[in-house]
Amino acid sequence: MLTHNPIAFQKLELRQRNKGYRLLNRLQKNPYVLVSPSVFFALCFSVYPMLFCIYVSFHNWDLTRNTMEFVGLENYRFIFTNESFLKALSNTLIFALTTVLIGVILKVLVGVFLNRNKFCHNLVQTIIFTPHIISSVAIAVVFMYLMSTNGVFNYVLNFFGIDSIGWYQDPKTALMSIIVVAIWQGLGYGVLIVISGLKSIPDYIYEAAQLDKSSKTKTFFKITVPLLSPTIFFLLVTSTVTAFTSFDVVKLMTNGGPMNSTSVLAFYIYQEGISFLHYGRAMAASVVLLVITSVLSLLNFAMVGKKVHYQ
Amino acid sequence: MKKRHLIVRIVECILLCTLFIIYVFPFYWMLISSLKTTFEAISVTPVWWPNKLMWHNYVDAWNQANFLKYGMNSIIISFGAVILCLASSVPCAYAFARMEFRLKKPLFAIVLSDMLIPIQCTFLPIFIMYSKLGWLNTYRALLILFIYSGFTIFFLRNAFMQVNNEVLEAARLDGASELSVMFRVIFPMVKPVIITMALLIFLMRWNDYFWNLALTTNDAVRTLPQAVNAITKVKDGFVTRWELAMAGSTMLMAPMLILYIFANKKIKNAFVYSGIK
């Protein structure tokens, strides 16, 4: 059938490429060319600002005379004796502690509960993740509305015979309101992580447990929880970092108030830095925040390195 | 035995419904209130379904918040961020995944630094830098800032690393240049990941409130989140125009919600595997 054999031996020569193409090709082979833009911008927007922050935090930057005077730990001494900073720090700690503890427990429980491949479970799981992908402005605005004096939340309280409360407008309940929104907002992401952690536990382990006649509760506490522990740890760390750096909802709902009752670290930095132009103090507070988050992140990296369970 | 099973199922159903209501209600309330009159919106007894659907609220919110202008700003900045960020991250991720070079480790640490250093610590120096350059209230300030994203590089690098090396070697033996290996072999293979990443960058930049707040002092390049937030400050006498705020919020989140409806698996997986929040 094939009368002519087109692949009879004949030397094939590579097509010549034009100069521009060859130059691009050469550049493309050089890793430094490829990574340099990202490295440059990483230096500009991450490494340099961090170093600058540390530098300025030890200085008194006088904006009117534009002088930078070394003052040692003066800025740190100032903020640690400054009432509004201490208030922000304690608010942050309360905020972090409650959102992380309640949040992680809820995330694990709801995650375990929703880890079933059924339509309803998947639907609910998809829905509770929604707050993660929409603007925090939309969330803050709708919660401000729900929590307003004549809002639905007070209506529900009244319905159960409880008096209306001021929610985010009352210094006593403002931080709690922010915490409620933060937990509501963060649940979906945590559940997603817990479910992916649960899915990574191979079925045969459960089958082996079944053959060992392990009861359901025993299986949960002796097998699921230990194997899920790297995931839980990851959640703990990331939620803590998120809690320490949270800003949007505070700025949007309460603007730190009323009476500093919701001022958190990130908000304090923003206010001191951009509103009051106290750069030295703001950056000292930034360094405090940086130290806290770095310790947490390094802890996370160390653990992930040790137990590579969480993908 | 069977009875207990029924109870378990009832409890399960109640829990599911509770979660459903807790998460759907705020969205329902946002939508339905966006169609109320001002009076209905602030009524002490909640109006579950307004008497007449006030579609005009959307027009008012649109004009009130100057959606056209801020929406354009949002679109310019988010699309620009997607293009610029991918243009710098893809080659970078490719090099870190596929090449060996002496400074690989330290450079990789630098590139991932924003996963460790929170923006709440870096925004002030950046603000100062921009104000010295006179770049506050410009598109370039935000666009250049958004070029770099450590997690994008990290995520893409993982995708590149999963490409089978044999296939690349086969292409080289086929006489393909490095450029054509990259564009004609690797990119098509990781296309789904790049699309996911583009979605994620778009989502993050569209929703961005913090940077836009920190790096703008007037409304030249403000984006939708700030504009929608401004609606809540609009008062009719002493009354907040909640129905307009709700209409604005609905319009702000609609694009993301539509994206999420069509690509929810992709988006969720991207969040799981990139380990970012």
Added chain:
Amino acid sequence: MAIIMKDIKKQYPGTHQPVMEHFNLTIQEGSFTVLLGPSGCGKTTVLRMIAGLEDVTAGSIYIDDKNITNLDPGERNIAMVFQNYAIYPHMTVRGNIEFGLKNYKISKSEIAERVNYVLSMCDLSEYADRKPNQLSGGQRQRVALARAISKSPKAFLMDEPLSNLDAKLRNQMRSEMIQLYNQLGCTFVYVTHDQTEAMTMGTDIVVMYNGKIQQHGSPEDIYNNPANLFVAQFIGNPGMNTLQFSNGGFVGFRPRDARFGESESGLNIKGNVLTCEFLGYDYNITVNTGMGNVVIRTKDRKAVGDQVSIHADQKDLFYFDKNQNRSTEIQTGEVVKVFHVDA
């Protein structure tokens, strides 16, 4: 179209020990040369250096007397078939074959002609527009082969191309590969750790171990005339039985050449039966002799624990010196003396 590797040294960056040094190999034009050895012996490294996928630290490689050491893989006029086929998952079968051809100076019509020719040659014509994920393992393998053939290369390099196929398909592909070799008549370099593949397909076998060539010869040569102890033990199923002399030298015999019983000349040894494996036609019987285990392949069935005497004729014995190299000296007396052990 001989491939010559001269004084090759290969050391991976960041390691202290070179994987090979002073490595010399000449692959004859038109031969089907099999690089055979256990995993980690360097056979794949040799193949990849010929392909240009791996740099050589020192030394040079020639094809057709042309030094190709520093040429890019695409410039060497060779084709390679990989263990995992390495076909482009996002391209159709036709696209996979065309991709390579488009990089060379040939016309569109010639590309089409070549593609159609190799498609029909590899029985792939009806799958031309399918994507790889719609193909079976054997079909994917054929796509990889077709792609390689289409470039009419000077040499085909194959890196364990059959190892991912199931046993039945592997046998089938083996004979297809032999047909292909006869049809194309060009040089094949084939890497495997499977000696059945090596023996059935190869015209030349290069046995490698620890980055060194142990023996280079025809399959018969390798089996009948092992150059050293390693080759003797590695080749054959099971490999040669070897026993060490008190002076450090070795004597060996093939399991098939031994039988139960005793004789005046040759080697006699006694022991207990450890295991008796039925192989279908005959048995593999492992005997513990006190000098080490010895395997015999025979049709006589034995029960575990039986006391047996084993005999191998003088003509079937192989001798190795204390450096493990083959020795021609026959040391009858010592053999008898040493190995007449009572179990």
